[in-house]
Each structure stands twice: as C-alpha cells, then as structure tokens.
Amino acid sequence: MHSGGEDIYWELVTSGDDDRRPVVVLSHGAGGTHAVWYQQIPALGRAFRVLTWDSRGFGNSTNRQDQPSAEVAAGDLSTVLDTLQIDRAHLVGQSMGGWHIAALAVAEPGRVLSLTFADTVAGLWTPQLRDAFARFSSAGGLGGRGPQPVGGHRALWSGTADREPAHAFLYQALGSFHTPPMNRLATTIEWTVAHDRIADIGVPVLFLAGTHDQIFPAPLLAESCRLIEGARFVEIPAAGHSPYFEQPDAWNDAVSSFLLAC
Numbered sequence: 010m011h012s013g014g015e016d017i018y019w020e021l022v023t024s025g026d027d028d029r030r031p032v033v034v035l036s037h038g039a040g041g042t043h044a045v046w047y048q049q050i051p052a053l054g055r056a057f058r059v060l061t062w063d064s065r066g067f068g069n070s071t072n073r074q075d076q077p078s079a080e081v082a083a084g085d086l087s088t089v090l091d092t093l094q095i096d097r098a099h100l101v102g103q104s105m106g107g108w109h110i111a112a113l114a115v116a117e118p119g120r121v122l123s124l125t126f127a128d129t130v131a132g133l134w135t136p137q138l139r140d141a142f143a144r145f146s147s148a149g150g151l152g153g154r155g156p157q158p159v160g161g162h163r164a165l166w167s168g169t170a171d172r173e174p175a176h177a178f179l180y181q182a183l184g185s186f187h188t189p190p191m192n193r194l195a196t197t198i199e200w201t202v203a204h205d206r207i208a209d210i211g212v213p214v215l216f217l218a219g220t221h222d223q224i225f226p227a228p229l230l231a232e233s234c235r236l237i238e239g240a241r242f243v244e245i246p247a248a249g250h251s252p253y254f255e256q257p258d259a260w261n262d263a264v265s266s267f268l269l270a271c
Contacts, residue, residue: 014087018043018069019062019089019253022050024256031122032098033057033268034086036106038129038251039194040164040184042068048257050266056269060098062089064109068186073170073202079132079200083112090120099123099268103253104164104224107131108197115202123271125264127217128195128250130225130233132202137229145224166221167251180254214240215267219248241267 010017020043024030033053035046043061048205050059064082066072076201090098099122100110114121130138159170159178170177207214216234218227229242234242243263245252253260 010089010092012085013076014074015065015085016069016071017062017065017085017089019060019093021093022053022054022059023045024054024058028054028058030058031268032060032095034060034062034090034098034100035098035109036082036086036102036109037064037067037105037119038104038164040162040180040251041103042183042186044068044186045183045254049253049261052261053268056265057099059152060089060093060095062086064106065252067077077194077196077199079108079112081114082109082197083116086110086113087117090242096120097122099125099271101127101264102129103127104129104250105194105197108200109123111202112200112209114212115206116209118212121210121212123213123215124207124210125215125217125267126230127221127253127260128222128225128230130198130230132200133200133207133233133236134201135186135205135229136234138225138233141226141229144184162204163223164250166219166247166255168221168247168248169255176254180251204233208237208239213267213271215264216240217243217244217252217263218244219250219252219255220246222250224250243267249267 042063063070102110107126111131218230231242234240248255
C-alpha cells in the first residue's frame with residue numbers, strides 16, 4: 010500500500026468468513042515490526058480481527074523521504090484503515106507505537122473505539138517521565154549496534170534472559186530488521202498531547218507497564234494514567250519494557266479483558 014510516497018506494509022488476520030468483528034490495530038515499538046506480535050495475534054484473534062503494520066523504515070515499509078513523526082505515522086495508519094475500509098478500530102500502541110496511535114486519535118477521534126498504551130508515554134509527558142527518560146538516555150539508552158550478550162537488550166528484564174535465553178535472543182533478532190531507529194525516534198517523541206485532550210475523545214483507555222521497565226518506569230506511567238479520568242492501569246510482573254513479549258499470557262489476558270469490556 011502507498012502512503013505519502015512510501016510503501017506501507019500491513020497484515021490483517023481474520024477468522025475466515027466473519028468480517029464483521031471489531032478490528033484491533035497493533036502498532037509496534039522502535040525495536041520491532043509487525044512480526045513481534047506473533048504471540049498476540051492467536052489470542053486476540055479469537056474475538057477480533059487483528060491488523061498489524063510496519064511504520065516507516067521498519068520491517069517491510071520504506072522510509073525514502075526520511076520524514077518520521079507521530080503525525081506522519083498516524084497518516085499512514087489512517088491510509089491503511091481507509092484501504093481496508095475500516096471505519097473504527099481499537100488502537101494498541103507499544104512504546105513508539107503509542108505516539109502513533111495517540112496522534113491518530115487526536116487527528117481522527119471518530120475512528121477510535123479504545124486506546125491501549127503499552128509501556129509508552131504516547132506524548133502524554135509528565136515532568137517525572139521526562140526526568141526518568143533523560144536519566145535512562147544519559148546512562149546509554151538502548152545502546153548501539155555492536156556485539157551484545159544473549160538477552161542483553163535493555164528493553165528486556167534481566168530475568169527474562171535468565172529464564173528463556175533463546176526467547177530473549179529472538180527479541181534481539183527481531184529488532185535487526187530495520188536500520189538503527191534511535192536517530193529518527195527523537196522526532197517522534199517530541200510530539201506531545203495533553204491528558205485532557207485524550208480524555209475528551211471519550212473512549213476507554215488502558216495503560217500497561219512491566220514492573221521492571223527501565224525506560225518508562227511503571228509507577229510513573231501509573232501516575233500518568235491517573236490524569237485521564239476513568240483510565241485503567243495494569244502492571245505486568247516479571248517483565249521489562251516489553252511484557253507483550255516477555256509475559257504474553259498476562260499481557261494478552263489484560264488486553265483481551267479490557268477490549269471485550271469496551
């Protein structure tokens with residue numbers, strides 16, 4: 010599919026002949042592509058159609074014009090929805106993907122059935138979250154490309170690598186299917202939105218966070234959640250920045266329960 014001069018890749022999983030079920034959109038983070046959701050699609054696919062996609066410069070999507078931003082990504086996702094004739098959808102964003110879905114919700118609130126912000130600020134910055142992210146970045150952030158120990162990715166909790174080294178290595182491998190993202194991630198996370206603006210959209214909101222998230226600490230995301238009236242917060246134990254990958258059963262249960270109640 011073409012959007013703004015780029016090729017945007019997407020996949021829509023259905024249950025066969027039932028195309029009337031609601032759609033859940035899964036938007037990946039800076040360490041992933043559409044493929045990172047392999048543990049979510051079978052679980053969510055029991056009750057929903059599931060749409061995954063690659064944002065510009067990730068996976069199978071191009072980034073020839075090098076114009077990354079939350080608004081551009083939101084426009085790309087809107088074009089995907091138009092192409093598939095999907096009027097409204099539940100939007101789920103992991104880390105970087107949280108900015109993408111928040112920007113779409115602000116631009117086209119009528120398209121949104123619910124919002125799930127998974128280990129992400131999503132533009133809803135607080136002073137405490139800015140301070141925490143600055144400390145993480147000054148301590149080396151996610152690090153460079155060079156040799157890494159198995160499971161050494163700082164987006165994972167160290168206990169994940171100890172428990173499942175092969176699975177932790179897969180996480181590192183999945184993050185290699187694009188050029189280093191951090192150079193263009195900064196233009197995305199500059200985008201901000203007020204908590205009241207998200208609340209005014211009037212849809213259910215869920216925040217998820219791993220207990221050991223070093224990038225966006227769970228207690229600070231819980232505080233951000235409380236600034237949106239009626240929003241729910243779920244903390245996933247024994248996980249870092251990517252509980253969808255590290256603790257998929259707990260993550261899937263929390264998201265499925267939320268979506269089915271919407």
